Amino acid sequence: MNLLHIDSSILGDHSVSRQLTAEVVESIRLAEPSVNVTYRDVTRQLNLQLDDAFLAAKGTPAESRSAEQAAQVALSEAVMAEFLAADVLVLGAPMYNFSVPSQLKAWIDMITVAGVTFKYGANGAEGLATDKRAVIVATAGGQHQGTATGIAHIDYLRVVLGFIGISDIRVISAEGLAMGPDVRDLAIAAARESLSGVAN
Numbered sequence: 001m002n003l004l005h006i007d008s009s010i011l012g013d014h015s016v017s018r019q020l021t022a023e024v025v026e027s028i029r030l031a032e033p034s035v036n037v038t039y040r041d042v043t044r045q046l047n048l049q050l051d052d053a054f055l056a057a058k059g060t061p062a063e064s065r066s067a068e069q070a071a072q073v074a075l076s077e078a079v080m081a082e083f084l085a086a087d088v089l090v091l092g093a094p095m096y097n098f099s100v101p102s103q104l105k106a107w108i109d110m111i112t113v114a115g116v117t118f119k120y121g122a123n124g125a126e127g128l129a130t131d132k133r134a135v136i137v138a139t140a141g142g143q144h145q146g147t148a149t150g151i152a153h154i155d156y157l158r159v160v161l162g163f164i165g166i167s168d169i170r171v172i173s174a175e176g177l178a179m180g181p182d183v184r185d186l187a188i189a190a191a192r193e194s195l196s197g198v199a200n
């Protein structure tokens with residue numbers, strides 16, 4: 001089994017989402033010792049945006065690309081290869097300004113590609129990444145699930161992962177992390193309690 005572990009928090013060792021994704025991966029590793037883990041920290045290992053420069057690089061024949069363009073294309077291809085090889089995704093997704101970090105959105109843009117992870121047909125869009133399951137580790141300073149302020153966070157990730165064909169999506173959530181130590185501690189404890197369900 002191949003597991004792709006994605007972290008997107010900018011808080012380093014102070015990040016709750018990073019702590020929890022590491023614990024999710026360890027839980028899966030204990031249940032499946034032969035698991036092969038690939039790790040990508042998109043805050044440090046994905047200096048790439050879906051912009052005009054990237055589109056120009058993709059549209060330039062390989063032999064005519066500049067060194068910068070070649071590096072951009074190589075990185076995007078590596079990101080896609082990691083995704084396609086994965087059986088399980090563990091996504092660290094803190095909430096920043098009511099949505100996911102821009103670095104995580106950049107990763108999503110690299111793996112949401114027509115003809116590779118989805119296609120359009122007579123019946124509309126069809127996801128092609130149907131052989132995967134995802135564990136979303138969602139954290140937030142406030143409490144947003146089930147409210148309008150949460151739509152662009154967990155709900156967005158469910159929609160985009162579902163769009164590319166992933167139907168087995170599990171969420172471990174820790175919200176209210178900035179609402180005082182009592183709320184924070186309870187949220188982290190509840191998240192850790194739910195870890196046992198993600199290994200199978």
